[in-house]
Amino acid sequence: MAPEEIAELLRKEFGDGVADSKFDTAHPRIGVKPEAWPKIARFLRDDARLGFNFLRCVTALDLLEDDQLSATFDLHAVRLPAKEGADCELVHGLCVEVRTPRNDPRIPSVADVWRAADWHEREAYDLMGILFENHPDSVIGPKGRHPRRILCPDDWAGHPLRKDYMFPMEYHGIPAVTEMGQTRPVH
Amino acid sequence: MADVVLEARPDINTDLSAEDIAAQQQDFPTEEMLVNMGPQHPATHGVLRVVLRTDGEMVLEAVPHIGYLHRCAEKIGETLAPYQYIPYTDRMDYLAGMNNNLAFAEACEKLSGLESEVSLRAKLIRIIFAEFNRIASHLVAFGTYGLDLGAFTPFLYAFREREYILDLFESTCGARLTYSYITIGGVTDDLPDNFVDVSREFLDYFEPKVVEYNDLLTHNHIFVKRTANVGVISKADALDYALTGPVLRGSGVKWDLRKLPGSGYEEFDFEIPIGQGEKGTVGDCWDRYYVRIREMQESVRIIRQALDRLAGTEGQEVTHKKGKTLKLPADEIYHEIENPRGQLGFMVRGNGSAIPDRVKARGPSFCNLSVTERVCSDVLLGDMAAIIGSIDVVMGEVDR
Numbered sequence: 001m002a003p004e005e006i007a008e009l010l011r012k013e014f015g016d017g018v019a020d021s022k023f024d025t026a027h028p029r030i031g032v033k034p035e036a037w038p039k040i041a042r043f044l045r046d047d048a049r050l051g052f053n054f055l056r057c058v059t060a061l062d063l064l065e066d067d068q069l070s071a072t073f074d075l076h077a078v079r080l081p082a083k084e085g086a087d088c089e090l091v092h093g094l095c096v097e098v099r100t101p102r103n104d105p106r107i108p109s110v111a112d113v114w115r116a117a118d119w120h121e122r123e124a125y126d127l128m129g130i131l132f133e134n135h136p137d138s139v140i141g142p143k144g145r146h147p148r149r150i151l152c153p154d155d156w157a158g159h160p161l162r163k164d165y166m167f168p169m170e171y172h173g174i175p176a177v178t179e180m181g182q183t184r185p186v187h
Numbered sequence: 188m189a190d191v192v193l194e195a196r197p198d199i200n201t202d203l204s205a206e207d208i209a210a211q212q213q214d215f216p217t218e219e220m221l222v223n224m225g226p227q228h229p230a231t232h233g234v235l236r237v238v239l240r241t242d243g244e245m246v247l248e249a250v251p252h253i254g255y256l257h258r259c260a261e262k263i264g265e266t267l268a269p270y271q272y273i274p275y276t277d278r279m280d281y282l283a284g285m286n287n288n289l290a291f292a293e294a295c296e297k298l299s300g301l302e303s304e305v306s307l308r309a310k311l312i313r314i315i316f317a318e319f320n321r322i323a324s325h326l327v328a329f330g331t332y333g334l335d336l337g338a339f340t341p342f343l344y345a346f347r348e349r350e351y352i353l354d355l356f357e358s359t360c361g362a363r364l365t366y367s368y369i370t371i372g373g374v375t376d377d378l379p380d381n382f383v384d385v386s387r388e389f390l391d392y393f394e395p396k397v398v399e400y401n402d403l404l405t406h407n408h409i410f411v412k413r414t415a416n417v418g419v420i421s422k423a424d425a426l427d428y429a430l431t432g433p434v435l436r437g438s439g440v441k442w443d444l445r446k447l448p449g450s451g452y453e454e455f456d457f458e459i460p461i462g463q464g465e466k467g468t469v470g471d472c473w474d475r476y477y478v479r480i481r482e483m484q485e486s487v488r489i490i491r492q493a494l495d496r497l498a499g500t501e502g503q504e505v506t507h508k509k510g511k512t513l514k515l516p517a518d519e520i521y522h523e524i525e526n527p528r529g530q531l532g533f534m535v536r537g538n539g540s541a542i543p544d545r546v547k548a549r550g551p552s553f554c555n556l557s558v559t560e561r562v563c564s565d566v567l568l569g570d571m572a573a574i575i576g577s578i579d580v581v582m583g584e585v586d587r
Binding site: 088 | 253254261262297298424427429439463519520521530547553554587
């Protein structure tokens, strides 16, 4: 199915849960509202017409100009052959974009739909600070429950991929040096 | 737990029944102990730390901890033009630099519409080098896997052959590990004069060596006993965890991006090897290992065909004048290619200037490693090295 048809189908099933979509791009994507995302994710996986069983990647983006963060989920529907040892078939691909406000970025976790989302969501929290709610590997931090960090140390401050991230000048007594004395990234 | 031991090793304790073993373990319950495997353990292939909860020889739970090699590769991507970022991709999966270069170059080309302007010769050279690098990478996987399991000799055999491939790379681009050879719009330079002849010579030499590897390690009784029926990953788990590459194919899923339209491999004739459970169960460590061995043979076939087709393309431009002045449009793309370890994806988002807004790398090792927690529960401590080795992770790519 083409992304446009899938968007139509989702709009029929979930109505307001589907947000603005973008199709005239190299990366066509369907917008989904955070609160509807777990239901839609389950539908995308389980519906016989869709069958998205393979989560390729989760990318977190900082959309500073819109004051939003987003997570894009790239999916593939891979059909297993009826006969053992035959080729698998790519039915279709899809990208879903979930946007959330920058000051309180919350998206429900879909790690129970695709297990692959577990580490991707931990990475998206670690580097971009999107709080994935009900993530299976969560810890309690000063600001409440959040997924456990994965690449940075557990006591790291801030989320490095944010556009306004301040470079730490000191970590556990280890002084840091930046090129040209920068304290924040130049974009 | 006793059942698991018996299931994994039908030949262990043949004199004892399942009830006997269960009774034994009831008699001698041991204290649970937390053991750190890594981050400086030779069998973890770099700086992987796995925290094991053990009961005697049994691993009840294994939790991988990563990030020891995190170098902010994605943040750096937001400050450099695409051609400047190519060397950073080399350092992700440092055993497959060519393939990493290719993935990023293709993503940027697709995004900016440069794809159709890459000459046929450049495309063929890319395929030849990607496949040579696949062989080199699988040779390291094969050698170090033997090493993990206590067989030192295969490692030396593997590195002997890999040396010839690195010599070929060196003669072309001057580097032996971090090539930056495949770049935006083509490759940095044309092939040296005798490249085709030397390549053919190597392929003729290499093909019989694979038979030697099979005699030496693949069908070795001890090796089979240590890998067959160990660390079985089911088809459903493999797809759920989004495993890719030999790990996915070892579980019997015939899925390879090179077979999809638009991959550049449409006109090549080659097979996709999958695990068939020849020595044990489909999806065990031996299957994953043997998929790599057979992939090397398929890569040889692809390179031979590409070398043949190279003959008609002499004189074509292999570099592109826009390679270094490329401006990325205000759009985004997600593009994946088949790396030796699985699907390497790059998400690139441009903003109209030379420097992208966001670069995201989806490393195959990152996703493949996430399955350890699932596979490594209720296994023997001695099998940990066999399982982690069979997943074949490169930590440079896991941590980026």
